[in-house]
Amino acid sequence: MSTVTELKLKSLQIRADLLRLIHSAKMGHTGGSLSNTDILTTLYYEIMKHDPSRPKWAERDRFIASKGHSVESLWCILADLGYFPKEELATYCQFGTRLIGHPNNKVPGIEMNTGALGHGLAISVGMALAAKKDSKAYRVFCLMGDGEQAEGSVWEAAMAGAHYKLDHLIGFVDRNRLQISGNTEDVMGIDPLDRKWEAFGWHVKQVNGHDFDELLETLRAVPEQTGKPTLIILNTTKGKGVSFAENQPEWHHHVPNDEQLRLAIGELEAASAAIAEAEEERGMNG
Amino acid sequence: MANNIPNRQAMCEALIELAQEDRDIMVLASDSRGSAAMAPFVKQFPEQFVETGIAEQNIVGIAAGLAHSGKKPFVTSPACFLSMRSIEQVKVDVAYSATNVKLVGISGGVSYGALGMSHHSLQDIAVTRAIPGLTIILPADRHETRKMTQALAKHEGGTYVRIGRNPVEDVYESDDYDFQIGKAVVMKQGSDVTLIGTGETVRIALDAAKLLEEAGIGARVLNMHTIKPLDEEAIIAAARETKAIVTLEEHSIFGGLGAAVAEVISTNHPVPLRILGIPDEPAIAGKTAEIFAHYGLTAANVLQLATELVKAKAEQK
Numbered sequence: 001m002s003t004v005t006e007l008k009l010k011s012l013q014i015r016a017d018l019l020r021l022i023h024s025a026k027m028g029h030t031g032g033s034l035s036n037t038d039i040l041t042t043l044y045y046e047i048m049k050h051d052p053s054r055p056k057w058a059e060r061d062r063f064i065a066s067k068g069h070s071v072e073s074l075w076c077i078l079a080d081l082g083y084f085p086k087e088e089l090a091t092y093c094q095f096g097t098r099l100i101g102h103p104n105n106k107v108p109g110i111e112m113n114t115g116a117l118g119h120g121l122a123i124s125v126g127m128a129l130a131a132k133k134d135s136k137a138y139r140v141f142c143l144m145g146d147g148e149q150a151e152g153s154v155w156e157a158a159m160a161g162a163h164y165k166l167d168h169l170i171g172f173v174d175r176n177r178l179q180i181s182g183n184t185e186d187v188m189g190i191d192p193l194d195r196k197w198e199a200f201g202w203h204v205k206q207v208n209g210h211d212f213d214e215l216l217e218t219l220r221a222v223p224e225q226t227g228k229p230t231l232i233i234l235n236t237t238k239g240k241g242v243s244f245a246e247n248q249p250e251w252h253h254h255v256p257n258d259e260q261l262r263l264a265i266g267e268l269e270a271a272s273a274a275i276a277e278a279e280e281e282r283g284m285n286g
Numbered sequence: 287m288a289n290n291i292p293n294r295q296a297m298c299e300a301l302i303e304l305a306q307e308d309r310d311i312m313v314l315a316s317d318s319r320g321s322a323a324m325a326p327f328v329k330q331f332p333e334q335f336v337e338t339g340i341a342e343q344n345i346v347g348i349a350a351g352l353a354h355s356g357k358k359p360f361v362t363s364p365a366c367f368l369s370m371r372s373i374e375q376v377k378v379d380v381a382y383s384a385t386n387v388k389l390v391g392i393s394g395g396v397s398y399g400a401l402g403m404s405h406h407s408l409q410d411i412a413v414t415r416a417i418p419g420l421t422i423i424l425p426a427d428r429h430e431t432r433k434m435t436q437a438l439a440k441h442e443g444g445t446y447v448r449i450g451r452n453p454v455e456d457v458y459e460s461d462d463y464d465f466q467i468g469k470a471v472v473m474k475q476g477s478d479v480t481l482i483g484t485g486e487t488v489r490i491a492l493d494a495a496k497l498l499e500e501a502g503i504g505a506r507v508l509n510m511h512t513i514k515p516l517d518e519e520a521i522i523a524a525a526r527e528t529k530a531i532v533t534l535e536e537h538s539i540f541g542g543l544g545a546a547v548a549e550v551i552s553t554n555h556p557v558p559l560r561i562l563g564i565p566d567e568p569a570i571a572g573k574t575a576e577i578f579a580h581y582g583l584t585a586a587n588v589l590q591l592a593t594e595l596v597k598a599k600a601e602q603k
Contacts, residue, residue, distance in 0.1 A: 053413065069552075086562070105383055105384075111354060112350070112354060112379065112383045112385075113378055113379075113382045113383040114378070115378070116374055116377075116378045118343070119347055119374075119375060119379055121347075122343065122344045122346075122347025122350075122375070123347050123350050123351040123354070123379055124351060125344075125347070125348050125351060126347065126348035126349060126350060126351020126352040126353075126354070126355070127351040127352075127354060127355050128351075129336065129351070129352060129353050130351065130354075130355030130356070130357050131355065133333065133357075134355070135492060151346060152343075153343040153347070153375075156338075156341040156343055156344035157344050157347065157348075159339070159341070159344075160338060160339075160341070160344055160348060163339075171407050219313065275493075
């Protein structure tokens with residue numbers, strides 16, 4: 001099976017897992033978690049250098065979820081990889097749990113507590129700066145939301161990342177174009193986002209954030225330019241993979257009811273079956 | 287003792303000594319290396335210095351990232367901005383994430399007296415004290431600044447420090463004394479009243495104690511250099527043994543040293559307490575000494591307050 005096929009199947013599994021998680025806890029950020037599942041799957045299963053048995057391994061690549069509210073995909077991935085027992089997912093958002101509604105560094109695999117928007121990139125700059133000073137090769141990946149781009153602190157950190165020529169710092173903007181109150185361009189226009197980041201001294205790439213071929217090709221090539229941090233705009237769909245949640249602002253933190261969960265899992269299973277079938281056909285023809 | 291070395295300079299000298307041994311020590315500044323007196327550090331250890339420009343949220347976030355990677359960052363930035371502009375980063379990136387960041391608020395209190403309320407930091411203790419896990423220290427003089435800096439280099443955990451801009455008269459003859467984070471220093475023994483100072487008000491408490499002594503009143507003087515964790519034991523002992531307390535601080539009377547002492551004695555050993563600080567108003571502009579005099583942060587006023595407390599205590603018997 002090709003890497004891309006494996007990633008496709010894995011991300012469908014993670015989507016189903018996170019929907020069950022949100023359904024059982026009756027809370028969560030469904031839309032944003034579904035839109036960032038593909039980038040997280042690509043990073044954790046293919047791109048990042050990391051080891052679930054050694055969460056503090058000094059040479060690991062670092063991941064900072066600056067858009068901390070879309071944590072459900074991350075919890076499901078970390079559990080799937082064995083950072084903590086899968087059974088613990090049942091405690092998500094329950095009284096006294098470690099698996100709260102935002103990244104929590106008491107959980108193995110989480111570097112820093114995030115959730116307040118506009119913090120992650122500055123932290124990532126600090127990590128990348130430390131790597132540079134210590135001549136370490138690890139990379140720092142920071143995932144931001146598009147609504148988050150309205151925070152001034154993002155741009156303070158953007159300036160610093162370019163000033164210190166941090167080419168092993170890779171930022172992402174999950175550009176699903178929706179935030180809690182509606183379309184990002186209606187709430188607070190952030191376009192032209194690519195030109196803004198370029199003007200701040202970053203090497204900017206635009207990709208389809210759900211296309212694994214494109215994601216892999218782009219991420220395997222970074223950094224393309226030395227002396228510059230990279231910003232990858234992930235053009236995504238909020239609620240991706242669940243037909244009735246896609247592009248619906250209310251699914252920012254809408255929780256599926258029993259029927260919606262059944263329908264959504266059905267869609268994801270059908271998508272998995274289609275991939276498996278295509279794979280089988282390809283195998284027979286090849 | 288007269289002295290012309292400001293505490294910020296004492297800190298820079300201590301950091302230079304420490305950085306020679308420990309390459310993980312880093313200094314960060316927000317276009318403030320000059321006002322933090324850190325220029326000599328920058329010159330000697332350019333690789334251990336990070337400039338962030340005028341960006342207080344960013345400087346705290348970057349420091350947290352550096353600390354996460356094993357560095358020991360000292361963030362030196364004006365107290366008024368560092369304690370307020372970036373307080374969410376202090377809460378989340380430093381305290382909540384448990385990163386080993388030392389936040390050094392320079393030119394604290396009314397150091398920038400003539401520049402007005404925007405440049406006064408008279409809320410910083412109140413704000414940082416409400417954040418769980420943060421250590422808060424105000425050193426009294428250059429010797430204590432040196433001792434504190436050495437202690438902080440070994441101390442693991444987020445810390446907010448406030449130091450002033452101008453040289454302060456020494457309260458210690460040398461740095462040959464026991465400094466422990468969280469442990470008040472008894473500067474003078476006495477059993478009639480206790481004066482508790484922090485930072486640069488310790489000098490005023492000592493001067494007042496001398497005047498009280500001449501008036502036949504024995505004042506105990508506590509240097510409460512650490513506001514958090516607070517030395518409750520020393521406060522309760524003072525309440526029990528002297529039965530009257532005056533606190534002195536270069537801070538709003540809300541949420542600072544006096545409030546912290548009130549919390550301790552009211553639940554453990556209630557005694558009359560007078561809180562001397564800046565009232566709930568934008569502080570008047572002027573030189574530090576002028577502002578202190580305006581609000582009664584003077585030895586003469588403490589003499590009067592303490593005398594009244596001791597008299598009231600005698601009448602109650």
